Amino acid sequence: MKIISSETMRDLDARTIANKRVASLELMERAGKQCSEQIELFCSQLAPHHKKRLIILCGPGNNGGDGFVIARYLTSKFEVKTYCTHKQDKLSPDAKTNSSKVSELCEFEASSQLLNKITEGDIIIDCLFGTGLNRALTGEYETLVNSINASQLPVISVDSPSGLLSDGQVPSAAIKATITLSIGLPKTSYFQNDGPAHVGSLINLDIGFSKDYITQAPSEGQAFFAQDAKKTLQSFTYNSHKYTRGQCLIIAGSELYNGAPIIAADSAAVSGAGMVILAHESLRTPQNPGIICLTKPPDIIKSHFFEKSQSVLIGPGIEINDKNKKLFTHLIKSDKALVIDASAIDLIADNKTLFPRNAPTIITPHAGELQRLAKGLNINHSDLSKAAQHIAQNLSIQVLLKGPQSKIYNEQGAFSYNTSGNWALSTAGSGDALAGIIASLWAKKDINYYEQAQLGCFIHGKSVDFYTGAKRSFTVDLFPSLISKVLHSLSPLA
Ligand SMILES: NC(=O)C1=CN([C@@H]2O[C@H](COP(=O)(O)OP(=O)(O)OC[C@H]3O[C@@H](n4cnc5c(N)ncnc54)[C@H](OP(=O)(O)O)[C@@H]3O)[C@@H](O)[C@H]2O)[C@@H](O)CC1
Ligand SMILES: [K+]
Structure with a gap:
């Protein structure tokens, strides 16, 4: 499977939406649904005595939006607590739409308030930042991520371990994921510099980007995933x-x-x-x-x-x-x-x-x-x-x-x-x-x-x-x- 840069991923996303191949909310729905299936699978593989209370942490962008979709799918199956680091009016449009569907299940708090919440769960779902992370984490985010890593709880990162920059560098802190659920295509950050120490097991989710677009996208290398194995x-x-x-x-x-x-x-x-x-x-x-x-x-x-x-x-x-x-x-x-x-x-x-x-x-x-x-x-x-x-x-x-x-x-x-x-x-x-x-x-x-x-x-x-x-x-x-x-x-x- 082709590895691409985060920039190319954003371009693929934008072209798919601009050409009305798939609406952006539909892409987010598919991403969130498939992530929730993988989270369920992960939970089913844990030992029976392992508690399965989920803490979903959502950031302000579409990575957070994926988290709200996941919350909607998993609430009836698990004990789920969803926290968002921003007020609803500060979220990206799609994240806002999806947050409103679960707003009664979700607390919108500053990240400093989340520190004592993470230990109330058993599995962390990291939807803080994805491909939109454009600088090192600082302040409250850095403290939050360090606390999550110190908690030793299993973490499932959606699209990217939060804090991992697109070139795989981690200048301050980044989540050390147990599993990273890559959305669309694998990104270069998983394989370069500090990436391998942060991504954990990689699973790629095909959310239905046009095959033509994928073929045209510039390749940064190749990686072998379950989809390749099946073929x-x-x-x-x-x-x-x-x-x-x-x-x-x-x-x-x-x-x-x-x-x-x-x-x-x-x-x-x-x-x-x-x-x-x-x-x-x-x-x-x-x-x-x-x-x-x-x-x-x-x-x-x-x-x-x-x-x-x-x-x-x-x-x-x-x-x-x-x-x-x-x-x-x-x-x-x-x-x-x-x-x-x-x-x-x-x-x-x-x-x-x-x-x-x-x-x-x-x-x-x-x-x-x-x-x-x-x-x-x-x-x-x-x-x-x-x-x-x-x-x-x-x-x-x-x-x-x-x-x-x-x-x-x-x-x-x-x-x-x-x-x-x-x-x-x-x-x-x-x-x-x-x-x-x-x-x-x-x-x-x-x-x-x-x-x-x-x-x-x-x-x-x-x-x-x-x-x-x-x-x-x-x-x-x-x-x-x-x-x-x-x-x-x-x-x-x-
Ligand atoms: N690819 C696809 O096709 C699909 C993608 N989807 C999902 O969308 C994700 C990409 O979403 P995205 O572009 O909204 O970016 P995202 O990672 O949520 O973060 C942006 C926000 O973070 C902020 N920010 C940045 N750095 C920061 C820092 N260091 N510290 C603090 N803040 C910082 C930044 O703020 P600003 O830079 O404006 O200050 C902005 O508010 C992608 O990874 C995948 O999960 C799927 O839903 C569907 C299909
Ligand atoms: K993430």
Whole structure:
């Protein structure tokens, strides 16, 4: 999905209204309605003992207007308190219209009066400022936002965490959102400077802007959202069989790192491939008995398992020894779609003359692994993203740089941000699951490998977004069931 600037968003909004495609109040109604649905969904995912009293904070502009619409939709379902920082006659015209529909439910107070109100709720809905924020928050607003952040209550920000400027800078204070509900299209501020630390999970809401306008709007980059994931998921035919769904071979594990192959294989098995073969040197077995395990494999390259596999993952937990080095070189020379993860990434520099390969390749490094590879390839960039881009173009491979907002570079150096996931992913074994998911999605023929890699990254992140337990207690054995849940939500009938 295209990322645009706040300025372009305002222009899109204005053109849509000016050309009478959709009336401005109708746009606000759609935005508020869809936000209220997402808030309801968020509440339904909280633990039963979690109270769900909503505090909706509305500012003077149309972001506040969205808040009044949300209040109208949710009042019958939750205990809702709505506060507005301005008197009604000081509001933008559309905000004023919507405020009048809920005025008996709403208190119009100066923001200094709101400080002791926020703790009377359990979930804050931030409709203070959106794309119209044009300067740093000061005075009462700054104090209010700092108090909200200090309260540690979950915050759902509508369109933008209030205080986040359009270039992603936060000169004074900005809401640290749990979720940001982006209206229309994602904005650059979510991805630049301080943006990633403030937006939380990103959800984009399509409120029906004309497709022509969206196509014409200048792009500031690409990001992958649930809407993209839905389009990218492959469908199955009535006569699918395990080979048409694809066979994926995973070469992983060592005596020491014997859990990594299990996580990768179990995650691959639920992600779409018809058959998963695990060649590993581990005493453990996958949870899923459908996975074919080759322990102490003979010459895997000469086996029919290799021959019939469309994709191969190498790396999770493997030991770098002569046997694996030789195997790696064979894989690079082969025509298999290849996912290279973990310590196998370290073997690329020694094989750099074998690139570009004749088949799709993706590497999935975290920052440290990327830095090591860049050094091995004599690529010097202090900026990691530049190094990732350089490597992608240089070797003609895809590079998935893992981080708080993972980025995936294609062979030409273009990239897309992933928008799912949270810090629960920062746990040992998480990357093994990611590599397994991508290998599974890459096991099909005639696919767009770049799109499927983005899909894999999105599914992986969404798994922990779907996890309803304490994030700090998330463990990687939960991936298979959570991946299934994510896939079901993206494609309920498949
Ligand atoms: N895009 C779309 O298509 C749709 C958009 N919609 C929604 O509208 C939102 C944009 O609305 P918007 O343009 O009215 O701006 P908004 O963010 O409410 O704030 C403007 C107000 O804030 C004030 N102000 C600014 N900075 C300030 C500061 N630091 N400290 C204090 N005050 C400050 C500024 O005052 P002024 O600068 O004049 O002093 C003005 O009063 C958008 O994000 C989305 O939620 C949907 O409803 C429907 C479809
Ligand atoms: K907001």
